């Protein structure tokens with residue numbers, strides 16, 4: 001360590017100099033903040049050193065030096081994989097920290113872990129923020145969406161750093177204080193759930209166009225690029241169009257055709273579904289998206305089943321341009337429904353976990369920097385601005401008008417897909433959710449009757465209060 005470094009007192013510390021951590025450090029450096037990075041892996045520290053020229057940034061693989069270079073009370077950001085690595089870093093840091101220091105976990109941590117860490121650290125006089133950061137490596141470098149949760153005063157300490165480094169939409173930084181405890185990580189988890197849903201829906205439109213219509217990658221590239229110019233405008237549609245034009249350096253073919261059809265996941269989608277089940281909020285499009293990633297892994301079984309259930313691939317017959325338009329409109333409807341499910345989960349979680357989320361603010365900071373940023377978020381944000389306690393986006397007048405205009409397209413596409421035998425369960429379940437949500441009556445009376453029949457679980461009546469039980473077999477022949 002040079003003399004200059006030992007004398008310097010850096011404003012922020014970063015533990016974990018992988019690509020995300022390093023890029024966030026450089027981003028903070030660009031905005032004039034002094035940052036010291038720490039990683040046990042010398043190659044990561046070296047990578048930071050190489051890229052950090054002309055900024056008030058330095059890196060070290062020595063934890064003593066790291067702590068010595070930080071200005072007290074210290075603020076340390078952790079950006080390491082979720083789970084045990086976070087606990088291990090906290091354990092390593094604790095002996096060096098003093099009361100009043102602040103730890104910021106900026107990874108994709110499970111919100112219940114964040115609550116547990118908050119309790120553990122608060123008891124030791126250390127402040128803790130659980131912060132969701134979205135936007136991938138490029139977002140971290142040039143402006144992510146940042147979702148902070150924890151003690152408000154702790155947020156205020158780092159607010160200037162977050163506001164400077166976050167993405168901007170019309171000059172408005174894509175960061176705001178979201179709520180206490182694990183609010184930030186819960187919001188980020190649901191962001192990812194929506195991300196899973198939208199990715200699955202886009203993948204289904206690709207499948208329909210590929211197997212149902214026989215379109216090639218160039219055509220696909222053009223269609224997604226066209227969709228990105230209209231109401232479907234958004235980051236995930238945009239990158240999808242780019243993906244179809246990318247060539248494989250090895251084979252010269254389109255890279256997309258060389259990629260194995262087995263989808264991986266790191267857990268945030270599954271946690272969203274688990275949390276929704278716990279809170280009894282239906283989010284079937286997101287559940288389905290997780291299930292389809294799971295199903296993709298059963299590649300050998302799929303191969304066997306494809307022989308047993310062989311069916312010649314039917315092709316779409318009809319006006320392709322019309323159907324292309326219909327498909328885009330169906331996708332848009334299903335995307336609205338997916339955001340509605342995610343936001344409904346946030347509304348309930350906010351009450352249950354006392355986050356006091358401002359859903360307008362949540363969707364405002366998703367308009368830039370994050371993976372699910374899309375033109376649609378302007379409407380979603382406006383919906384919560386108009387009605388702060390809106391329980392479901394499907395009840396918003398503007399979005400419901402749009403859904404009314406698009407629902408027939410979704411129906412047509414789902415019917416076509418069923419006939420062609422192209423799997424579109426995300427589109428189907430989105431339509432099913434929509435139809436159930438808009439139903440004044442559901443066949444749940446039969447479920448209740450069945451429950452009472454076999455288990456005397458009782459039922460309620462339309463015409464009287466209370467719980468009723470019937471001996472359903474009384475008087476019947478046995």
Ligand code: 6PG
Nearest residue numbers: 134135136192265266267268371
């Ligand atoms: C983001 C992404 C990011 C990460 C996903 C990938 O908002 O920047 O969501 O957090 O890329 O978590 O998740 P899976 O590996 O589970 O697809």
